[in-house]
Amino acid sequence: MQGDTRADILRRLSFIEGHLAGVRRMVEADKYCVDVLKQTYAVRRAIEKMEAIMLAGHLQTCVVDGIRQGRDAAVLAELGELYEMAGR
Amino acid sequence: MQGDTRADILRRLSFIEGHLAGVRRMVEADKYCVDVLKQTYAVRRAIEKMEAIMLAGHLQTCVVDGIRQGRDAAVLAELGELYEMAGR
Amino acid sequence: MQGDTRADILRRLSFIEGHLAGVRRMVEADKYCVDVLKQTYAVRRAIEKMEAIMLAGHLQTCVVDGIRQGRDAAVLAELGELYEMAGR
Amino acid sequence: MQGDTRADILRRLSFIEGHLAGVRRMVEADKYCVDVLKQTYAVRRAIEKMEAIMLAGHLQTCVVDGIRQGRDAAVLAELGELYEMAGR
Numbered sequence: 001m002q003g004d005t006r007a008d009i010l011r012r013l014s015f016i017e018g019h020l021a022g023v024r025r026m027v028e029a030d031k032y033c034v035d036v037l038k039q040t041y042a043v044r045r046a047i048e049k050m051e052a053i054m055l056a057g058h059l060q061t062c063v064v065d066g067i068r069q070g071r072d073a074a075v076l077a078e079l080g081e082l083y084e085m086a087g088r
Numbered sequence: 089m090q091g092d093t094r095a096d097i098l099r100r101l102s103f104i105e106g107h108l109a110g111v112r113r114m115v116e117a118d119k120y121c122v123d124v125l126k127q128t129y130a131v132r133r134a135i136e137k138m139e140a141i142m143l144a145g146h147l148q149t150c151v152v153d154g155i156r157q158g159r160d161a162a163v164l165a166e167l168g169e170l171y172e173m174a175g176r
Numbered sequence: 177m178q179g180d181t182r183a184d185i186l187r188r189l190s191f192i193e194g195h196l197a198g199v200r201r202m203v204e205a206d207k208y209c210v211d212v213l214k215q216t217y218a219v220r221r222a223i224e225k226m227e228a229i230m231l232a233g234h235l236q237t238c239v240v241d242g243i244r245q246g247r248d249a250a251v252l253a254e255l256g257e258l259y260e261m262a263g264r
Numbered sequence: 265m266q267g268d269t270r271a272d273i274l275r276r277l278s279f280i281e282g283h284l285a286g287v288r289r290m291v292e293a294d295k296y297c298v299d300v301l302k303q304t305y306a307v308r309r310a311i312e313k314m315e316a317i318m319l320a321g322h323l324q325t326c327v328v329d330g331i332r333q334g335r336d337a338a339v340l341a342e343l344g345e346l347y348e349m350a351g352r
Contacts, residue, residue, distance in 0.1 A: 001121050013112050024101050033089050033146045041173045058121045059340050067331045076323050085129045147252050155243045164235050189288050200277050209322045217349045234297045261305045
């Protein structure tokens with residue numbers, strides 16, 4: 001990962017960890033489960049956003065370099081695998 | 089949330105928090121972003137599984153009680169809202 | 177399904193079928209695959225919207241009636257199954 | 265799209281159109297909405313599978329060629345847009 005992407009990802013991870021700690025406090029305090037679910041959905045969206053940024057970075061660096069170096073098959077197989085995993 | 093559901097959710101939250109801490113260590117150690125992404129996908133799936141358990145508990149308790157007490161409209165509106173949010 | 181929900185669903189199905197026929201014509205005319213993909217994403221979103229309407233109708237009728245009649249377990253098991261399948 | 269990918273996509277489109285026609289007949293015959301939903305979920309999965317094949321073809325041809333020709337920015341911007349749209 002490039003330096004500024006990594007800094008951004010680490011900032012986002014801190015935010016997500018803080019958000020999850022808040023979810024834990026809600027569960028411990030026995031808050032209404034609908035309100036807890038709304039927070040876990042928000043956490044999930046924050047993770048998805050972070051993934052999109054990591055993936056964009058991956059495309060711009062490793063994928064472009066790999067294709068320039070003729071390693072198309074390896075780079076695209078890996079990308080296909082990621083796509084499959086992302087959708088579940 | 090009922091006692092055993094809450095205990096299960098708290099266990100799952102601990103696991104997810106530990107997993108995310110592992111993701112942070114990977115990013116700090118500048119691991120290959122494809123490997124990091126595979127771990128964040130796994131975290132996301134673990135959150136989805138936890139949500140499914142919370143939702144099942146919600147259906148079995150609050151939704152059933154609400155409908156028995158004639159609060160169908162309120163209970164179903166809330167459920168519809170959750171459904172929309174879950175899909176994004 | 178209640179009458180007006182069914183009429184709405186049939187209208188949406190016609191629209192989706194027409195949209196898919198358009199996708200077929202694009203593929204036959206060898207249009208740029210990125211443009212084809214954008215259309216299939218739109219088709220998928222239209223199906224998801226139609227599903228949300230069917231599900232809301234199901235909750236308001238079969239689920240409420242089932243719970244009033246004491247068939248909670250059956251109704252909720254089915255709902256849980258649908259949720260799992262919706263997410264894949 | 266390359267010839268064999270296009271033939272595969274057209275076969276899948278025929279299957280999906282047939283499946284949707286079956287959904288329409290179920291709705292017209294007033295089948296149980298849970299059973300209809302299970303079929304629309306299957307249609308949606310078939311569309312997602314078809315999209316994955318189109319995207320793989322796009323990566324192997326247009327993306328690789330674009331990067332080789334130095335059009336990285338355009339090719340990756342388009343790919344990022346597709347990713348965003350796929351997730352909704």
